[in-house]
Amino acid sequence: MKKIIFLLTMATSAITFAQENSQEVTQPRTVQSSNDISSRKHELRIDALKLILMPSLEGTYEYIYSQDFTFGANMSLYVGDTQDDILGEKFSLTPFVRFYFQEKQKYDGQGFFVEAFAKYSREKYETESYTEYKYDFENNESTYNTVPSKTDKYDAGSLGMAVGQKWVNKSGVCFEVLAGVGRKIVGSSEALDFTPRVGVNLGYRF
Template identity: 30%
Template sequence: MKKILFFAFILFSANTITAQDDSIVNSLDKKNEIKLNAVMLLVGAFEMSYERNLNDDSSAGISAFVPFDDEVFEDYNYSISPYYRIYFSRKYAAGFFVEGFTMLNSIDHQKIWIYDNNGNLLEKKTDTYVDLALGFGIGGKWVTKRGIVFELVGGIGRNLLHADEFGTTIVGKFGFNLGYRF
C-alpha cells in the first residue's frame, strides 16, 4: 500500500511540475501594469498607479495620491501625476530608470477657525489651491516571470503656479510599489 501511494505521489508531482511550466506566461507579452504604493499605505495615504509599457525601454503612466490620515497629511488633499520613463536595462521595461513627471496637487493653505465666547466652533474657513509641478525621478523595477512587479522610486519637483504666494515650492514622490503586469 505504501508503494502504491508513493508511486501515485511521484506521478502527481511530475504532472504538477509539467503543468506549472506550461502555465508560465512570458511577462514580455504583457504591456499594462497596475501598482499600489505600500509605503504610503503605512503612513496614511492611498496611491495607485497605472503604467503602459510602450516598448523595450520606455513606458508612460499615471498615479493618483489621496491621503486618508489627516494627522500625517494635514494640508494635503490629493495629487495626480502623469509620468514618462526610460529604462536602462536589457530586460523588457524593467531595471534602472529615470522619469520625468508633472503633478497636479491640491493643498489647503490657510485655515481660520472662528469660535464664540464659550469656545464653540462657529465657522471654519480654508483656502485651497491647486498647483502644477514639473519634476524628475529615478528608480528600479523588477518583474517576475509571472508578472509580479516590485518597484522602488523617488523623485522631486517644483510647483510652478502658486509657489511664491503660499511657499510650497517643492513636491516629492517616493514609494515602494507592488503590482501586477498584465
C-alpha cells in the same frame, strides 16, 4: 546488378526523405503563450509605504511601450485626518514618461529608470484659531475677538524628475522604489515651491 543498386539507392533516398519529414512534423514549435510576461503590456501598482504611513491611497498605471520606454499616470488620494497630513496634499494626478537603462534584463520595462513627470495637486488645510486684541484709545477700552479656524484649499502644478528601480518576476508580480522632486511652476503662493515624489510600489503586470 544495376537494378539492385538502383533499387537500393531509391530505398535509401525514400528512407532519408521520410526521416526528414518526420523530424519536421515532430519538431516542437515555439509559440508565445498569453501567459508569457514578455507579451504583457499593462501594469498596475499601489504605494504600500504611503498607505501605511499617511494614510494615502496611491495607484499607478504604466504602459510598456517598448523595452526601454514606458508611460503612465499616478493618482493619489489622501484619506486621513487633515491635521495628520504633513504635506497637506489631498489629491494629486501625475502623468509621467520613463526611460529604462537595461542591458541584460529579461523583460521590457524593468531595471533602472529615469522619469520625467508633471504633477497637479490640491491641498486642503485648516488655519488655527487665534485671539485678536484691540485697544480703543478714545474710550480707554480693550477688546478681545476670537477668530475661528477655517478650511481653505489651493491648487498647484509642478514639473520634475525621479529615478528608481523596478523588479519583475516570471509571474508578473513587480516591486518598485523611486525618489524624485518637482518644482512648482503654477499655483497659489501658499503651495510649497518643491514637491517630493517617492514611492515603494507593489503591483502586477497583465
